[in-house]
Amino acid sequence: MASxxxxxxxxxxxxxxxxxxxxxxxxxxRLARTHALSTAGDTLVATALAGSLFFSISPDxxxxxxxxxxxxxxxxxxxxxxxxGPWIDRQAGGRRSMVVLSAxxxxxxxxxxxxxxxxxxxxxxAFAVLxxxxxxxxxxxxxxxxxxxxxSQLVEANSKLVLISGIVGLLAAGPGVALLQLGPSWVLGLxxxxxxxxTVSAYRIPRTRVAxxxxxxxxxxxxxxxxxxxxxxxxxxxxxxxxxLSFLVAFALRADDAPTWWFGVALAASAVGALVGAGVAPRxxxxxxxxxxxxxxxxxxxxxxxxxxxxxxRVSAGVLAGAVGLGATAGKLAFDSIVQRDAPDANQxxxxxxxxxxxxxxxxxxxxxxVVLPIPLTVGYASIGALAGVAAFLYATGRRxxxxxxxxxxxxxxxxxTERLAGRAARARRVPER
Numbered sequence: 001m002a003s004x005x006x007x008x009x010x011x012x013x014x015x016x017x018x019x020x021x022x023x024x025x026x027x028x029x030r031l032a033r034t035h036a037l038s039t040a041g042d043t044l045v046a047t048a049l050a051g052s053l054f055f056s057i058s059p060d061x062x063x064x065x066x067x068x069x070x071x072x073x074x075x076x077x078x079x080x081x082x083x084x085g086p087w088i089d090r091q092a093g094g095r096r097s098m099v100v101l102s103a104x105x106x107x108x109x110x111x112x113x114x115x116x117x118x119x120x121x122x123x124x125x126a127f128a129v130l131x132x133x134x135x136x137x138x139x140x141x142x143x144x145x146x147x148x149x150x151x152s153q154l155v156e157a158n159s160k161l162v163l164i165s166g167i168v169g170l171l172a173a174g175p176g177v178a179l180l181q182l183g184p185s186w187v188l189g190l191x192x193x194x195x196x197x198x199t200v201s202a203y204r205i206p207r208t209r210v211a212x213x214x215x216x217x218x219x220x221x222x223x224x225x226x227x228x229x230x231x232x233x234x235x236x237x238x239x240x241x242x243x244x245l246s247f248l249v250a251f252a253l254r255a256d257d258a259p260t261w262w263f264g265v266a267l268a269a270s271a272v273g274a275l276v277g278a279g280v281a282p283r284x285x286x287x288x289x290x291x292x293x294x295x296x297x298x299x300x301x302x303x304x305x306x307x308x309x310x311x312x313x314r315v316s317a318g319v320l321a322g323a324v325g326l327g328a329t330a331g332k333l334a335f336d337s338i339v340q341r342d343a344p345d346a347n348q349x350x351x352x353x354x355x356x357x358x359x360x361x362x363x364x365x366x367x368x369x370x371v372v373l374p375i376p377l378t379v380g381y382a383s384i385g386a387l388a389g390v391a392a393f394l395y396a397t398g399r400r401x402x403x404x405x406x407x408x409x410x411x412x413x414x415x416x417x418t419e420r421l422a423g424r425a426a427r428a429r430r431v432p433e434r
Contacts, residue, residue, distance in 0.1 A: 028147040028157060030204045032164055035140060037198040038103060039165045040172040041191050042133050045110065047176035048187035049126055050263055065123050066247070067371045070364050095353070098139040100202040102132045107195035114185045114192070134360050142353035146208040155282060155337045162278035162329050166271045173264065222343035223351055226402035227291075230395055232355060234294050235335040237391040238328045239359040240366030241301060241384055245324050248370040248380040249317040255374075262314055269318040273325025280326075281333040290334040290341070291399055295392055297331035302388035305381045313377050320381065 109125050109132075116122045140161070148157050172194075179186040222228070249266050277297075284293050304323035308316035339351060370380065 027206045028144070030201065030206075031140070031143055031147055032161065034099065034103075034198055034201040034205060035161050036164050036168045037194055037201055038133075038136060039168045041103075041106060041110075041194040041198060043169045043172040044176045044187050044191035044194060045106075045126075045129055046267075047173060047180060047264075048113075048184040048191065063251070063371055063374075067368065068123075068127075070368050070371060095139045095142045096202065096205045096207055099136055099143070099205065100199055102136040102139065103195050103198035103202050106132050107192050107199060110188050110192040110195060114188045117183075117185050117188070138353050138356045138360065141356040143205065143208070145352065147206070154340055155285065155333055158336055159278045159282050159333050162274055162333070166275035166278065169271045170268060173268070177261075177264065223339075225342055226398070227342045228339055230398045230402065231291070231294055231335050231338045232358075234298060234391055234395045235331055235355075236359060236362045237387060238297060238301065238324075238331045240362045241324055241388060242328050243363035243365070243367035244369060244380070245321060245384065247367045248375060248377065249321065251370060251374070252313065252317065252377045252380075256313065258314060262317075265314075265318050266321045269322040270325035273322035273327075274329040276322075277326040277329030277331075278333065281330040284330070285334070285337060290337045293334035294331050294338070295395055295399075297327035297334070298388050298392035298395065301327040302385045302392060305385035305388065308381050309378055309385075316377065316381070320384075324384075 106129055109128050113122060113125050113129075116125060144157055144161070145154055148154055175190065176187050179190060250263060253262050253266075281293060301324055304320055308320045311319065335355075336352065339355070343351065369375070375383075
């Protein structure tokens, strides 16, 4: 328990209780603190780069450099994650080491960026920071299942981390914008300190082995079930929309000569939407199935995108960013719950890390389109509405087909079992008594 003189916020992170009243262990609270610091550092870096890098060069130069940056971001996940990830999962403390190294490396790179703020190495350093941030997210996804007492607390634990991300992101943006008036180097200096604190905090996360051995045939079969594959496809669409909208809005604001703070408005709206999604999803889960939450997330995104076609550009960007943030967050929590429910024999840490790596790749692929192609906001909104609408239709249809097949399979199995029992009974009656 927290000491009496501990600040209320830290006391809540040391030990909170899930909906069923079970206390979540301090080991998860250590990850939560590390996550809060990591989010603050990433927010400060994004603030510094938005003020000094993206908005200080021509849109054409920005497109070329950001496209390169996205390719470099995708490369580690496409090549390294499938090869190195399973091996790291089987090492005691392997994923925790990734969190520690990611934070330490970001601290060092931010310190280098202070001197290179106007130099040629700024873009490669910015790429490296983003790659490390994505790697941290994958490692964090694999750590959560091993730091809660029971799998029933998993979805709520993930929703707590999303809430922390939204709140800390909004709080960190204030000092970041204030220091930006003195210069981006000041913001990067503060980010260096925050990532150094993240490194220290990450050392306190317990050493755990995410997966004791290779995936079994039962685990692989469960993760390839129709329900999980359909949900993963729906979630991939939501994550692609997040990446697509982020850079669609960024380049649209550049083309419109909008002030930098409008980009901050879009980020804040997305964070608020994520907070609402994280708060709503666990409550909805007690009333409706996870599949309906995921389907509703797609419908909300599609409806919001089509509704914004008739609204002016800058305002519509903020509103749609909030709707997409809500849908993507609620959808991800529903997806986590589906995996937990439909693959009870699968290693939750390893499977969540694999799915998260794929979703990061899809995010990059979605972001790549508005970077290499100058897409007007209205065309982008129509594309988001069409993609999310089609994905919702296919997901609903696929669920009906898989449910019907499952029902017929179960019915056929019961009929065969009844037949066998009847045959045995008939044979037993024909046996002469002795």
